[in-house]
Each structure stands twice: as C-alpha cells, then as structure tokens.
Amino acid sequence: MKKLTKEDIKLLGEGPQIRKYILTRYQTVADFFEKNKLNITLDSLRTYLAKNKVYSETLKCTIVNCFNVHYSDIVLSHQEQARRLAWDINTNIKLYNEKEDLDIIRATEILLEKFDLPVEKAMMLRAKAMNCYYRNAISQCIEWYELAIQRMDNHDLNRLVQLYCEAGSILGREQFEDKAAFYFNKADEITKRNKLKEDALFRYYYWRGKFEIDRNRILFARRLFQDALASTVSLEETSVAMQNIGLTYFKEAKYEKAIEIYDKVLAMYVGNDFTRISSVLNNKALIMIDMQQYDEAVKLSNKAISYIKNTRDHRRYILYKQTYTKARYLQGYTVDCYDYFKELKLANTKLVDKSCLIEDINDLASTIKEKYLLESFADTVLEMADSKDIVYNKEYILNLHSSVAQIYKKIRSLKE
Numbered sequence: 157m158k159k160l161t162k163e164d165i166k167l168l169g170e171g172p173q174i175r176k177y178i179l180t181r182y183q184t185v186a187d188f189f190e191k192n193k194l195n196i197t198l199d200s201l202r203t204y205l206a207k208n209k210v211y212s213e214t215l216k217c218t219i220v221n222c223f224n225v226h227y228s229d230i231v232l233s234h235q236e237q238a239r240r241l242a243w244d245i246n247t248n249i250k251l252y253n254e255k256e257d258l259d260i261i262r263a264t265e266i267l268l269e270k271f272d273l274p275v276e277k278a279m280m281l282r283a284k285a286m287n288c289y290y291r292n293a294i295s296q297c298i299e300w301y302e303l304a305i306q307r308m309d310n311h312d313l314n315r316l317v318q319l320y321c322e323a324g325s326i327l328g329r330e331q332f333e334d335k336a337a338f339y340f341n342k343a344d345e346i347t348k349r350n351k352l353k354e355d356a357l358f359r360y361y362y363w364r365g366k367f368e369i370d371r372n373r374i375l376f377a378r379r380l381f382q383d384a385l386a387s388t389v390s391l392e393e394t395s396v397a398m399q400n401i402g403l404t405y406f407k408e409a410k411y412e413k414a415i416e417i418y419d420k421v422l423a424m425y426v427g428n429d430f431t432r433i434s435s436v437l438n439n440k441a442l443i444m445i446d447m448q449q450y451d452e453a454v455k456l457s458n459k460a461i462s463y464i465k466n467t468r469d470h471r472r473y474i475l476y477k478q479t480y481t482k483a484r485y486l487q488g489y490t491v492d493c494y495d496y497f498k499e500l501k502l503a504n505t506k507l508v509d510k511s512c513l514i515e516d517i518n519d520l521a522s523t524i525k526e527k528y529l530l531e532s533f534a535d536t537v538l539e540m541a542d543s544k545d546i547v548y549n550k551e552y553i554l555n556l557h558s559s560v561a562q563i564y565k566k567i568r569s570l571k572e
Contacts, residue, residue: 234267234270234271235270235271235273237267238264238267238268238270238271238273238276239273239276241260241264241267242264242268242273242276242277242279242280242283243276243279245260245261245264245280245283246279246280246282246283246286249283249286249287249290250290250507252283252287258287261280261283261284261287264280265277265280265284268280274307274308274309274311275308275311275312275315277307278304278305278307278308278311278312278315278319279304279308279315281300281301281303281304281307282300282301282304282319282322284300285297285298285299285300285301285304285322285323286322288300289326290507291507292510292552294326294330294551294552297326298323298326298327301319301322301323301326302323304319305319305320305323313346313350313352313356314352314353314355314356315356316343316346317343317346317347317352317356317359317360318356318359320339320340320342320343320346321339321340321343321359321360321363321364322363323339324336324337324338324339324340324343324363324364324367325363325366325367327339328366328367328370329370329509329511330511330551331551333371336367337367340360340363340364340367343360343364344360344364347360354387354388354389355387355389355393357383357384357387358384358387358388358389358393358397361380361381361383361384361387361397362380362381362384362396362397362400364380365377365378365380365381365384365400366400368380369400369403369404369407372407374404374407374408375404377400377404378401378404381397381400381401381404382397382401384396384397384400385397385398385401391424391425392432394424395421395424395425395432395436398417398420398421399417399418399421399435399436399439401417402414402415402417402418402421402439403439405417406439406442406443406446409446411443411446411447414439414443415440415443418436418439418440418443421436422436422437430463430464431463431464431467431469431472433463434459434460434461434463434464434472434476435460435472437456437457437459437460437463438456438457438460438472438475438476438479440456441453441454441456441457441460441479441480441483442479444456444483445479445482445483445486448486450483450484450486450487451487453479453483454480454483454484454487457476457479457480457483458480460476460479461473461476461477461480464476470503470506470507470508471507471508471509471512473499473503474499474500474503474508474512474513474516475512475516477496477499478496478516478519478520480492481493481495481496481520482519482520482523485520485523485524486523490526490529493520493524493529493532493533494532496520497532497533497536500513500516500517500536500540501536501539501540501543504540504543505543510552511555513540514552514555514556514559517533517537517556517559518559518562520533521533521559521562521563521566522566525570527567527570527571530563530566530567530570531567533563534560534563534564534567537556537559537560537563538556538560540556541553541556541557541560
C-alpha cells in the first residue's frame with residue numbers, strides 16, 4: 157500500500173482535522189516532519205475519518221489523489237466504522253482519557269449494539285475497563301473486565317485468554333491473589349485444550365510469569381518466561397521475555413547471569429528504540445545498586461531517564477527517577493530526594509500504575525535514614541492522598557496512609 161510522502165502530509169496538514177490527528181501522536185507537527193516517525197497509510201486515515209466523522213469532500217478527494225484509489229474506498233459502512241473504532245480505541249486506549257474521548261467510547265459502544273459483532277463488543281468493555289484502570293477506579297475496572305469475559309465467551313479464545321490474563325494481572329497487583337490465580341488458571345485451561353495463536357500464548361506465559369514473580373515463585377516464573385520466549389513473534393516480545401528471564405536471576409542475586417542477559421538484549425537493538433533500551437538500562441542500574449556500585453547505577457539510570465524524559469511515558473519516567481534517586485542517596489546526595497518528591501506528586505496525577513508508586517514509596521522509605529528527610533517524604537505522601545486531581549479507589553488511599561504510618565514508625569525508631 158502506498159504511503160503518504162512528506163509533501164502529501166503537508167497538503168493534508170492544511171486541514172485542522174489531520175493536523176489534530178498528527179498532534180495526538182507527536183508534540184509538534186515539526187517533530188513529525190523532522191523525525192518522520194510515522195508512515196500514515198490509507199487504512200489509518202480511513203479509521204481516522206470514521207472516528208471523527210469527517211466528511212470533507214476536499215479532504216476525501218485529496219486522499220483519493222494521494223493514494224490513487226477509488227472514491228468508494230474512502231467511504232465506510234456504519235458496521236465497518238464501528239469495527240475500526242473498536243479496535244482503534246483498544247489499541248490506543250491511553251489516548252482516551254479526556255471527557256470527549258469517553259464520549260467517543262460510549263458512542264462507539266452504542267453503534268456496535270446495532271450489529272452482530274460479539275468480539276468487538278467484548279473488546280469495547282475491555283477498553284472501558286482499561287480506562288477505569290488508568291484512572292485508578294480499580295473496582296469498576298474489574299467489573300468491566302468480568303462483563304467483557306462473559307460477552308467474549310467462546311467467540312474468540314485468543315482474546316478470551318488476553319482478557320483473563322489482563323484481569324488476573326490487575327487483581328494480582330491489587331493483592332486479590334486468589335481471584336487472580338483463578339483467572340490465570342482459566343487461561344491455562346484454554347491454552348492446554350486449544351491451538352492458540354502465538355501472541356495469545358505469549359500473553360499468557362508473560363503475564364502469568366509476572367504474577368508468579370510477585371508471589372516469589374521464581375523458578376516457576378522463569379519457566380513461564382522461557383515458554384513466552386519460545387512463543388515470540390517480534391523483536392519487542394523477544395526482548396520483554398529475555399528481560400524478565402534476567403529479572404528472575406536478579407531476584408536470586410545471580411547478578412552476572414542477569415547482566416549477561418541484559419547485555420544480549422541491548423545488543424539486539426541496533427536502531428533507536430529508546431524506550432526498550434531505557435528499560436534494560438534501568439534494570440542494570442538496579443543490579444548495580446544491589447552490588448553497591450552506585451556510580452555506575454547513577455550513570456545507567458540517568459541515561460535511561462534521558463531516553464524517556466521527553467516522551468509521555470510517565471510510568472517509566474517515575475520508575476527510572478526512583479532508581480536514580482536511590483543511587484544518588486546511597487552516594488550521599490540527599491538533596492536529590494526533594495526533586496523526586498516533587499516528581500512523585502506529579503506522577504500521582506498521571507496515568508501511571510498506582511501500585512507501582514506504592515512500591516517505590518515503600519522501597520525508598522526503607523532506604524532513607526535521616527529523620528528530616530523522612531518527615532518531608534511523609535508530607536509528600538499525605539499530599540498525594542489528599543489530591544483532588546485524580547480519581548482514587550479506597551485501597552490506594554489506604555495504601556498511601558499505610559506508607560505514611562510505616563515512615564513515621566521508622567522516624568520513631570530513629571529517635572529511640
């Protein structure tokens with residue numbers, strides 16, 4: 157399929173709709189032109205037109221000329237529009253966090269009800285679940301996942317495994333271990349009784365492995381990640397599986413083996429996939445902290461931050477920032493903790509995994525030994541609990557207050 161040239165994009169860019177389309181994925185249109193990160197195809201433009209209900213004849217004629225296609229190729233049936241929107245929303249769910257985006261989700265779901273599309277209807281419930289998850293409305297998230305699983309039924313076993321694994325992963329992070337294990341076992345039954353696509357198998361082995369690591373079943377987790385590696389179909393999946401195999405060795409304090417695997421992953425990336433490279437660098441930095449090689453940990457984590465700093469990946473940014481701050485503190489530089497506290501309050505308002513924030517808070521608090529620093533940390537966490545900028549669930553608030561209690565408990569022990 158022909159791809160649009162820069163000249164084509166400039167022509168289309170004169171329309172405000174296409175300009176907005178580009179801006180949802182890039183900080184500036186100039187960023188798009190200079191780095192040429194995206195090749196827009198006719199298919200993606202069709203989906204865009206369906207999503208935004210754009211019927212500009214001039215725009216459609218421009219697309220026809222750019223791609224040398226028939227005018228009828230631009231116009232989609234209502235059913236095809238509904239299908240494309242359902243998959244676009246599921247693929248790009250993190251972009252759907254504003255009020256108008258929620259309206260699109262609701263409108264698409266209403267449109268889907270007119271057609272016999274059970275898989276797409278189930279995946280729209282999954283999109284609503286993920287939206288709730290990113291807004292930290294976990295109870296509602298699980299309710300939508302349960303409805304999605306019921307609606308999916310046996311219509312698409314590959315997607316059903318995905319739903320079971322995603323729901324199980326979220327339940328595991330929220331400490332609902334029994335329910336999480338139940339969902340993973342359901343997924344396991346499907347994988348054993350049916351011939352599934354490799355990407356579905358990868359999802360199961362990967363998410364189940366992450367769950368087992370959290371349960372400290374390291375050897376079982378490693379076997380699962382090795383099975384995931386055998387099911388990979390892309391470089392990204394291969395690197396993710398290998399990194400997690402390295403993580404199991406890290407958990408066993410087999411540092412040389414973990415570093416060996418991480419270095420193999422780094423060697424796989426000859427391009428500029430800075431997101432994945434940054435993840436490996438941060439993992440190596442964590443090993444260096446355990447080995448008390450703090451100078452090297454600072455270099456690695458700082459490099460990881462530089463790769464991710466100008467993106468919208470708040471989850472990775474705050475994770476790497478915590479690694480950097482811990483290494484700097486262990487070097488003797490306590491002032492960096494205050495910068496991290498500010499970043500933590502900002503991350504509290506973003507679409508990040510809140511259970512990871514709790515883990516970071518508890519980990520850094522266990523490292524800090526100065527009373528004045530711990531008091532400032534406690535004040536930061538209390539401000540996070542009182543913030544009105546984000547939807548909270550009760551468990552998250554309780555966890556934040558529990559972290560504060562643990563910090564004050566440590567302060568009392570320091571006084572004694």
